[in-house]
Structure formats: structure tokens, C-alpha cells
Amino acid sequence: xxxxxxxxxxxxxxxxxxxxxxxxxxxxxxxxxxxxxxxxxxxxxxxxxxxxxxxxxxxxxxxxxxxxxxxxxxxxxxxxxxxxxxxxxxxxxxxxxxxxxxxxxxxxxxxxxxxxxxxxxxxxxxxxxxxxxxxxxxxxxxxxxxxxxxxxxxxxxxxxxxxxxxxxxxxxxxxxxxxxxxxxxxxxxxxxxxxxxxxxxxxxxxxxxxxxxxxxxxxxxxxxxxxxxxxxxxxxxxxxxxxxxxxxxxxxxxxxxxxxxxxxxxxxxxxxxxxxxxxxxxxxxxxxxxxxxxxxxxxxxxxxxxxxxxxxxxxxxxxxxxxxxxxxxxx
Amino acid sequence: xxxxxxxxxxxxxxxxxxxxxxxxxxxxxxxxxxxxxxxxxxxxxxxxxxxxxxxxxxxxxxxxxxxxxxxxxxxxxxxxxxxxxxxxxxxxxxxxxxxxxxxxxxxxxxxxxxxxxxxxxxxxxxxxxxxxxxxxxxxxxxxxxxxxxxxxxxxxxxxxxxxxxxxxxxxxxxxxxxxxxxxxxxxxxxxxxxxxxxxxxxxxxxxxxxxxxxxxxxxxxxxxxxxxxxxxxxxxxxxxxxxxxxxxxxxxxxxxxxxxxxxxxxxxxxxxxxxxxxxxxxxxxxxxxxxxxxxxxxxxxxxxxxxxxxxxxxxxxxxxxxxxxxxxxxx
DNA sequence: GCGCATTGCGCAATCGATGTAGCAAGCAAT
DNA sequence: ATTGCTTGCTACATCGATTGCGCAATGCGC
Numbered sequence: 001x002x003x004x005x006x007x008x009x010x011x012x013x014x015x016x017x018x019x020x021x022x023x024x025x026x027x028x029x030x031x032x033x034x035x036x037x038x039x040x041x042x043x044x045x046x047x048x049x050x051x052x053x054x055x056x057x058x059x060x061x062x063x064x065x066x067x068x069x070x071x072x073x074x075x076x077x078x079x080x081x082x083x084x085x086x087x088x089x090x091x092x093x094x095x096x097x098x099x100x101x102x103x104x105x106x107x108x109x110x111x112x113x114x115x116x117x118x119x120x121x122x123x124x125x126x127x128x129x130x131x132x133x134x135x136x137x138x139x140x141x142x143x144x145x146x147x148x149x150x151x152x153x154x155x156x157x158x159x160x161x162x163x164x165x166x167x168x169x170x171x172x173x174x175x176x177x178x179x180x181x182x183x184x185x186x187x188x189x190x191x192x193x194x195x196x197x198x199x200x201x202x203x204x205x206x207x208x209x210x211x212x213x214x215x216x217x218x219x220x221x222x223x224x225x226x227x228x229x230x231x232x233x234x235x236x237x238x239x240x241x242x243x244x245x246x247x248x249x250x251x252x253x254x255x256x257x258x259x260x261x262x263x264x265x266x267x268x269x270x271x272x273x274x275x276x277x278x279x280x281x282x283x284x285x286x287x288x289x290x291x292x293x294x295x296x297x298x299x300x301x302x303x304x305x306x307x308x309x310x311x312x313x314x315x316x317x318x319x320x321x322x323x324x325x326x327x328x329x330x331x
Numbered sequence: 332x333x334x335x336x337x338x339x340x341x342x343x344x345x346x347x348x349x350x351x352x353x354x355x356x357x358x359x360x361x362x363x364x365x366x367x368x369x370x371x372x373x374x375x376x377x378x379x380x381x382x383x384x385x386x387x388x389x390x391x392x393x394x395x396x397x398x399x400x401x402x403x404x405x406x407x408x409x410x411x412x413x414x415x416x417x418x419x420x421x422x423x424x425x426x427x428x429x430x431x432x433x434x435x436x437x438x439x440x441x442x443x444x445x446x447x448x449x450x451x452x453x454x455x456x457x458x459x460x461x462x463x464x465x466x467x468x469x470x471x472x473x474x475x476x477x478x479x480x481x482x483x484x485x486x487x488x489x490x491x492x493x494x495x496x497x498x499x500x501x502x503x504x505x506x507x508x509x510x511x512x513x514x515x516x517x518x519x520x521x522x523x524x525x526x527x528x529x530x531x532x533x534x535x536x537x538x539x540x541x542x543x544x545x546x547x548x549x550x551x552x553x554x555x556x557x558x559x560x561x562x563x564x565x566x567x568x569x570x571x572x573x574x575x576x577x578x579x580x581x582x583x584x585x586x587x588x589x590x591x592x593x594x595x596x597x598x599x600x601x602x603x604x605x606x607x608x609x610x611x612x613x614x615x616x617x618x619x620x621x622x623x624x625x626x627x628x629x630x631x632x633x634x635x636x637x638x639x640x641x642x643x644x645x646x647x648x649x650x651x652x653x654x655x656x657x658x659x660x661x662x
Numbered sequence: 663g664c665g666c667a668t669t670g671c672g673c674a675a676t677c678g679a680t681g682t683a684g685c686a687a688g689c690a691a692t
Numbered sequence: 693a694t695t696g697c698t699t700g701c702t703a704c705a706t707c708g709a710t711t712g713c714g715c716a717a718t719g720c721g722c
Contacts, residue, residue, distance in 0.1 A: 005475060007708055018672045023709055033711090034670055051474040056451045057392040058708035061677045066388070076416045082407035085416075089434045098448065100431055103420045117429065120387045143382040144336060231615075258615045265619055271602065284562075284589045285616030288596055338678055349702050354679055364681085365700055389678035392707050 006050045014046040015039075022047075026054055060122060069097045069311070070118035071127045072137070074106045078254050080281050080298055084129060084151070087304040095308060097124070108132045112140070119144045125311055127151050134158065147316045149307055153199055159319045161306045165200045165280075168296040168325035169207025169250070170214075172278040175294045175329065176248045177211060179276055190223040190246035192234055193256030201226050201252060204280060208250055226252075234259030249277040254286055261289060282328055296325040337381045345377040346370075353378075357385055391453060400428045400642070401449035402458045403468070405437045409585050411612050411629055415460060415482070418635040426639060428455070439463045443471070450475045456642055458482050465489065478647045480638055484530055490650045492637045496531045496611075499627040499656035500538025500581070501545075503609040506625045506660065507579045508542060510607050521554040521577035523565055524587030532557050532583060535611060539581055557583075565590030580608040585617055592620060613659055627656040 008022040015022065017039060024033040025043040046052075060066040069092050075081055085101055092099035102118065104110040111128070115137045118126055125147035128137045134155030141148035142157075154160035176189055191208050194201030205224060212218065223246055227237040234256045251257045257279050264270040273290035282297035303323045310319075339353040346353065348370055355361040356374040377383075391397040400423050406412055416432055423430035433449065435442040442459075446468045449457055456478040459468045465486030472479035473488075485491035507520055522539050525532030536555060543549065554577055558568040565587045582588045588610050595601040604621035613628035634654045641650075 005708095009708080019709080020672060020674095020711080021670090023711085024671095027710080029710090034668090036670060039670080051471075053447060053450050053475055055392070055453065055708050057388045057397070057453055058677090059710075060388045061386070061392055061679090062708080062710045063677085076407055076413035077410065078413075079408065082409075082413060085407045086434055086436075090436075098452075099433070102430070103417055105417075105421075116384060119384050121429075122386065122388055144384060254616075261616065261619050270619070271604075271621060273602075283616055285585075285592065285614055285620065288592050288601070289616065289619070290602060336678095339680095340678080350679080351681075351702065351704095352700090354681085358680080360681090365698090367700060370700080386678050389707090390680075392709090393678080393680045394707085 005055070006052045007055070011043060011046050011050065011052060014050070015042045017043065026052070027059070065124055066122040067097050068121060068123045069099055069125050069127065070121070070123040071099065071101045072111055072114050072118070072129060072131060073101055073103050074130045076103060078281070079283050080254070080300070081129070083300040084304070087300050088127070091304050091308045095312070104131075106130075106132070112136060115140045119146055125149065127307060128155070128158075129153075131155070134160070147311065149310060151303065151307060154320055155318075157318055158316065159310045159321070161303050161310070161321045161323065162200070163296075163298045163303070164322040164324050165203035166207040166210070167322075168280060168327075169204035170211045171207075171325075171327055172280065172294055172296055173208045173211035173250060175327075176250060176276065176278050177215060177217075179293055180248055183276075185247040187244070187247035188223050189248050189250060190225065191250045191252070192225045192227065192237065192260065193229055193252030194226045195228060196226045198226075204250075204252060229253055229255045231255060231259030231262065235263050238263040245275070247275075249275060251277055251279040254279060254281045254283045257281075257283070257286055261286075264291070280325075287328060287330060292330055294327060294329045297328050299323050299326050336386070337383045338386070342374060342377050342381065342383060345381070346373045348374065357383070358390075396455055397453040398428050399452060399454045400430055400456050400458065401452070401454040402430065402432045402460060403442055403445050403449070403462060404432055404434050405461045407434060409612065410614050411585070411631070412460070414631040415635070418631050419458070422635050422639045426643070435462075437461075437463070443467060446471045450477055456480065458638060459486070459489075460484075462486070465491070478642065480641060482634065482638060485651055486649075488649055489647065490641045490652070492634050492641070492652045492654065493531070494627075494629045494634070495653040495655050496534035497538040497541070498653075499611060499658075500535035501542045502538075502656075502658055503611065503625055503627055504539045504542035504581060506658075507581060507607065507609050508546060508548075510624055511579055514607075516578040516607075518575070518578035519554050520579050520581060521556065522581045522583070523556045523558065523568065523591060524560055524583030525557045526559060527557045529557075535581075535583060560584055560586045562586060562590030562593065566594050569594040576606070578606075580606060582608055582610040585610060585612045585614045588612075588614070588617055592617075595622070611656075618659060618661060623661055625658060625660045628659050630654050630657055 008019045011022045012019045021035055022043050024030040024035055025040045030040050071088050073081055073085060089099045102114045104114050111131055126141055127149045128134050130152040131137055134150045135157045138148045138155055138157040148158045150158055150160040152162055154162055191205060225237050227233045251260050264275060269275050271290060276291050276293050278294045280296045282295040287295055306321050339350045342353045343350045352366055353374050355364040355366055356371045361371050402419050404412055420430045433445045435445050442462055457472055458480045459465050461483040462468055465481045466488045469479045469486055469488040479489045481489055481491040483493055485493055522536060556568050558564045582591050595606060600606050602621060607622050607624050609625045611627045613626040618626055637652050
């Protein structure tokens with residue numbers, strides 16, 4: 001272990017040339033530097049033979065740009081964030097950048113620590129996904145001259161890319177209401193999951209309300225339960241329901257859906273498909289559960305596309321892009 | 332953007348001291364280096380005021396160790412790999428290391444490229460998770476004097492940590508066989524998903540067979556379908572079933588389960604819970620599907636524990652640790 | 663045989679942090 | 693007054709790659 005690694009100086013000696021030439025050859029800038037093909041081949045050969053690997057730290061130290069992009073992600077425990085992680089890595093590589101993801105566990109302090117850490121690594125940009133305090137992260141980036149972007153949750157100080165939550169929620173609610181009308185259900189709908197302070201939850205509640213208003217219905221406010229995202233929270237909220245159970249449910253995320261399903265299952269309502277529901281966010285198994293009418297699948301590839309377009313622009317001014325959700329409807 | 336960043340030289344001027352002192356203070360080694368508390372406080376203050384952030388590239392370049400650990404992961408699209416990613420990040424941070432995960436999309440070439448890239452970043456160690464060719468990765472690491480470990484799939488040249496696939500499969504099969512006996516089913520069981528060349532699939536098939544042998548049964552070999560992990564593959568395999576349908580199914584992964592469930596659902600068998608199954612790997616929604624008898628949940632925290640214990644050891648000699656699965660049984 | 667352009671390459675400074683070696687000041691013991 | 697030790701700090705070389713500048717050699721036209 002830990003033998004000294006081959007450097008451009010070693011290769012220069014072996015290829016009987018200078019470190020500058022080796023550097024130029026290995027970094028790909030050798031044509032611009034007018035290195036002859038013959039010399040370049042010689043360098044490539046000895047590099048190959050000696051298992052040379054460029055020291056990126058040294059390279060980054062010297063040059064201004066690091067070609068590293070950082071992403072702060074809350075969790076890896078659902079398909080949405082998993083898809084974001086994969087799409088991010090793919091696009092970053094396509095753009096010739098090295099992707100670094102760091103998971104902040106939905107912990108505000110960890111988010112800030114992660115941002116500082118990424119800045120220490122001299123990343124060219126940070127994408128803050130679902131951050132609790134995006135503007136604070138943007139602040140840290142600005143101090144260091146690092147571009148920053150918000151994904152999934154918007155901030156006021158940097159470009160933000162997110163799903164059109166309001167429109168998605170309106171469509172989902174329409175599906176629920178149509179189904180109720182068709183099956184002769186007339187009671188109130190329930191909205192469960194999320195936090196009111198959370199931008200996305202607020203937007204989805206607004207969409208939920210609007211769908212009601214559009215039909216001249218007044219939704220029962222007491223059936224709106226933004227009890228947090230965690231499955232246990234939703235489960236507890238449902239168990240302690242005082243009022244009569246709802247006719248149908250709008251579930252705010254797949255994480256919340258886990259709790260809802262547990263409740264449905266334990267109260268013997270699941271298999272009968274007795275209680276129709278829709279869900280914001282998509283999961284392949286969740287899609288197959290009885291009673292599931294539709295899921296709003298967020299368009300991750302499109303969102304990431306927009307982010308990387310913004311990334312390639314020179315300036316880094318606040319803006320907000322809404323990406324429509326894809327609707328997955330089940331028979 | 333891209334204003335010049337504050338360095339230890341700037342801080343040295345501002346705090347009226349030398350760069351060495353600033354370096355010692357910022358790296359935390361100032362007590363050992365006998366810097367007075369007064370001076371240290373002065374440095375801390377100007378660092379704070381100027382939003383100083385240490386240049387890790389410069390630091391790593393100078394010192395031998397980088398304190399970066401890399402992980403190569405196939406995908407982020409299921410709970411198992413998601414849990415691995417999170418556990419890895421958590422443990423790495425606890426150990427004072429910076430975690431970098433890179434996703435190789437189950438692509439052998441990308442795996443190798445990823446290994447080379449991580450080596451370029453001078454990582455102290457690489458954990459290859461579910462790699463198609465772990466020994467090749469170990470080779471690249473050895474050339475560079477980097478420690479390497481295999482997770483989930485074993486290699487011959489580096490320490491390997493994986494689930495006890497054979498034992499888990501045997502237990503799962505026992506559950507299936509018990510259920511069949513109790514419900515008067517006597518036909519053959521089916522094993523579906525995975526690849527025979529894949530170590531884990533082979534081990535699980537062995538466990539599956541053993542459970543049969545232990546009861547004096549001869550399982551029908553033609554019902555062992557290692558058709559790959561992808562949902563579509565499993566779906567296609569099931570659709571083109573010539574023989575009579577099996578009495579019960581052993582599903583080799585949650586990814587494969589997606590295809591199985593689609594088939595069950597489309598052939599109208601799912602909701603009736605007509606076809607009992609078990610599954611290697613766990614998923615919260617999958618756990619609630621009708622007919623699901625049990626899932627083998629791999630003990631990710633324990634596996635990661637073992638990996639980091641090995642990581643802290645001096646040598647890096649091949650070995651193999653099997654971690655038992657946790658069984659989740661459903662009523 | 664002179665001037666000028668082009669080709670191919672090397673020199674040396676530089677990026678920012680680290681740590682060894684060494685120096686000056688202060689104090690105590692002899 | 694001298695020696696020896698501690699304290700608190702500074703100077704400087706170093707890690708490995710990059711890059712502006714310059715220099716020698718060659719080709720070409722006249």
C-alpha cells in the first residue's frame with residue numbers, strides 16, 4: 001500500500017521529455033500546445049505502462065475551475081430522490097463534470113455543513129435539492145463565488161427548478177372527484193402528509209382547494225392534515241381520526257403513503273379497494289396497490305435538463321421554472 | 332462570481348501572523364504546535380469575518396492522505412442500494428472521512444472508469460458495491476496503493492462483505508414450503524430472477540435447492556428461471572410459460588418482483604392472493620402486496636459496520652464475511 | 663545568405679496548505 | 693555570566709499539474 005505514485009516528472013524522464021509536455025499530453029491540450037504526434041504517442045505509451053493517473057487535486061489547485069458539481073440531497077429512500085441522483089450523475093458526466101452527491105438526512109445543520117464542505121472542495125456549482133433553507137446555502141455559495149441552484153424546493157436568491165405542484169395536485173384531485181361522482185361517493189376528501197411551512201405542500205393544498213372550487217364544492221378544511229411526511233405521523237393521524245372517515249384520500253408523497261397503506265391494511269380496508277386514493281410522487285409497487293387511482297410522477301429528466309441548461313449559462317440570477325408532472329392513471 | 336478566495340496568506344496578513352500559524356489553527360493542530368490561545372482566537376476571528384474556507388485540494392495535495400472514501404454503486408433505484416448509500420455516508424462522516432458515491436448504472440465499463448476517476452481524486456479507499464468485475468477494480472486500486480473492498484458481491488483479491496444469501500434463501504424457501512404444506516399445495520415452486528453467472532443468484536439457488544433436499548423433495552429444475560433482474564425480463568419469462576403455472580414463487584429481488592407483480596396483476600391473480608411468494612430484498616410497499624409471505628431484508632447497517640471495521644485495519648488482505656439477513660414475515 | 667514565420671519544446675512561476683527545522687525571547691538553575 | 697530548557701512563532705521547501713513566455717531549429721521566399 002501507499003507506494004509513491006507516478007507523476008508527470010517520472011513520465012517526463014521515462015519519455016525523455018519535459019513535465020510540461022507530459023502535462024499537455026495528459027490533459028488533452030497537446031494539440032493546442034503544438035506537441036508532435038510522435039512525442040505524444042511516446043508519452044501515452046509510458047503513461048499506460050506505468051499505470052499513471054492524473055492527480056486531480058494538483059490539477060484543480062492550479063487551474064481556476066474544478067469541474068466538480070455538488071448536489072445536496074435529503075435522502076435516498078424513495079424513487080424520486082433516487083431518480084434525481086441518477087439523472088444528476090448522468091448529466092454531469094455528459095457535461096464533462098464530476099458529480100458529488102451528499103446526503104443531508106433532512107437535517108438543516110447537516111445541509112449547511114454539507115454546503116461548506118462542498119465549497120471547500122472548490123465545486124463549480126451546488127444544486128440544493130429539497131433544502132429546508134435554500135437561501136442560506138445560496139449565501140454560502142455567493143461568498144465563495146460558487147453558482148447555486150435550487151431543485152424541488154424554491155429559494156428567493158438562486159434559480160429554482162421544481163414541479164408544477166399546484167397543477168399536478170389539481171389534476172389528481174379532479175381524478176379523485178370524478179371517481180367519487182362516478183361511484184356515488186359524496187363525502188369530503190382528505191388531504192394527508194407534508195408540512196404547511198413547506199412550499200410544495202402549500203402549493204398542493206392550493207391545487208386541491210382549487211379543484212374543489214372549480215366544481216363549486218367547499219372542501220372540509222378539517223380533513224386537511226399536513227402532519228409531516230413520515231409514515232408514522234400519517235398512521236397516527238389516521239388512527240386518531242375523530243370525524244367519520246373520508247370518502248377518498250389525497251396522499252402528499254410516497255413516504256406518507258407508506259403510513260396510509262399501513263392504516264388501510266390494518267383496518268382491513270386495503271384489499272377491498274374500499275378507499276380510493278391518489279398520490280403525489282410515484283413508486284412502482286405503490287402503483288399496484290388496490291384503490292390507487294393515479295400518481296403524479298415528477299418529470300425528473302426534464303427538471304435536470306433545465307438545471308443543466310441554467311448551469312451552462314454565465315449568470316446566476318434568481319428565477320423559477322415549473323416543470324409539469326406526468327400523470328400515471330390506473331384502471 | 333469567481334472572485335479570488337481568501338487564503339491563509341490573506342488571513343495571516345489580517346491577523347498579523349504567519350501562514351503557518353493560520354494553517355495550524357485552521358487544521359486544528361494548533362495546540363500540538365504550541366500556538367497561544369490569544370493568537371488562535373485572533374485567527375479564528377478574521378477567518379470568520381472573511382468567510383474563509385479551507386482549500387481541500389491544496390491540503391490533500393500536500394498531505395499524503397486525502398480522507399476521501401469512494402463507493403461505486405450500481406443504481407439508486409431500490410431500497411437496498413438507497414440504504415447502502417445512506418449508511419455509507421453516515422459511517423464515513425463518523426469516521427471523519429468524506430464520502431463520494433458514484434453510480435455505474437450496472438455498466439462494466441463505467442465501473443472501471445469510475446474506479447479510475449476515484450483513484451485520480453486520491454481516495455484512501457474504494458468500496459465496490461455489486462460490481463460486475465470486482466477483481467479488476469481491486470487491480471486498479473492496488474496499482475495506485477489504494478485500499479479496496481467488495482460489498483454485496485465478492486471478489487477474490489480484496490476483503491468482501493455480503494449477505495448470507497444461501498442461508499437467507501433456504502429460510503425463505505422453507506417459509507414457502509411450509510405454507511404450501513399448510514394450504515394443501517403440492518406442485519413445484521418457481522425461482523425467478525437474477526443471472527446464473529452472478530454469485531448471489533447462484534448462492535440463492537443453492538439455498539433454494541437445499542431447502543427442497545432437506546425435505547426429501549426434488550425441485551423441478553425447469554422452474555428455475557434466472558432471466559436477469561429487470562422487471563420486463565421476468566414479465567416476459569412468465570408470459571411465455573409453457574408448463575403449468577407454479578404453486579408458489581421465490582422472487583430473487585425487488586426489481587424482479589416489479590415484473591412478477593405486473594404479471595400477477597394482469598393475469599388477475601394478484602388481488603386474490605392466489606399465488607403466494609417470497610422475495611429476496613425488502614421494499615415497504617412490496618411488503619404489503621397480497622400473497623407476499625416474507626422478504627429477506629439485508630442487514631445494511633451491520634454490513635457497513637463490518638466494512639468500516641476492515642477499513643480501519645492496516646492491511647487489505649482478501650477475506651469474506653457473511654452477514655445474516657433479517658427475515659420479515661407477513662401474516 | 664538574410665529576414666521572417668512556423669514548429670516543437672522547455673523553463674520557471676504559480677496555485678494554497680503543510681510541517682520540519684530553526685530562531686529569538688524568557689526563565690531557571692548552576 | 694553561562695548553560696539549558698521551554699514557549700511561541702516564522703521561513704522555506706514541498707506536494708503535482710498548469711501555462712505564459714521564450715528559445716532553438718527548421719522551412720521558405722527572395
